[in-house]
Amino acid sequence: MDKKERKKLFKEAMGMELRQNRKSYRVYLVLRAIVIAVLVRQAFLGNFENVFMCALTLALFMIPSFIQVKYRVEIPAVLEIIILMFIFSAEILGEVNEFYIKIPYWDTILHTLNGFLAAAIGFSLVNLLNENKSLSFNLSPFFVAVVAFCFSMTIGVLWEFFEFFMDTYFGMDMQKDTIIHSINSVLLNPSGRNTPFRIRGITSTTVNSVELGIDGYLDIGLIDTMKDLFVNFIGAVVFSVIGYFYIKNKGKSCFAPNFIPSPKDEHDDFLTKLKNTAVTNNDDCESSEKSEVNENK
Secondary structure, three states, X not given: OOHHHHHHHHHHHHHXXXXXXXXXXXXXXXXXXXHHHHHHHHHHHOOHHHHHHHHHHHHHOOHHXXXXXXXXXXXXXXXXHHHHHHHHHHHHHHHHOOHHHHOOXXXXXXXXXXXXXXXXXXXXXXXXXXXXXXXXXXXXXXXXXXXXXXXXXXXXXHHHHHHHHXXXXXXXXXXXXXXXOOEEEOOOOOOOOOOOEEEOOOOOOEEOOEEXXXXXXXXXXXXXXXXXXXXXXXXXXXXXXXXXXXXXXXXXXXXXXXXXXXXXXXXXXXXXXXXXXXXXXXXXXXXXXXXXXXXXX
């Protein structure tokens, strides 16, 4: 089987994966239609940065199906729908429609959900290894929960690194500013000592003799970063606790399985089934060709 045929089978398997669950597939179709409509509108308006964001969103929508086919894991329909909604909320609502500015705590909600989802992914990675009979793992529920928590926090930290990098080198403002009314600074201490100098009751800020028109001091990103990490921490803790009791009770839960991927069984492994069918068809063709050659002889 050549590379071109393997790509064709992989693409076909992803299509089958998308259509496997009716609920998640319907959500996918609705969100995809909305994104395409937004993309067309933004193109007409000449907002090509938003056009790129829409195209990126359409590509990100394929991630759950890609992971399921590539790594032969089954993502629960509930988790798949949440992932699709998260991508849509972050990119289309948050960035294109500016919900990050228009809706209070929009960014906070998404970062909390991100911490929860990242913990679910980290938990699943370790749990899949723990349940693999060919490997000699026997990890305690507490250890798996801790790994899930650490995985989620690592993802959160890496994202904040990315925001800082984009703000510093590409002139973005991903680390949103916060208006505060008091600061503590060693640098501003008039005596030059290593003692914080406190300025209270700040009601305005002037930069290069220009009044910024804000009623306080402008914190450039630190508070936003720490707030994002804190709510990520909350989301990670919540799922880690859920995961702990899930393993502790040996999978007896109505809630946790909706967020924990599991190994695919043979019936749902579409890529393997397609490959086996293709090999069988090729073998049949070769046998038929040999029979024809023998008959001609």
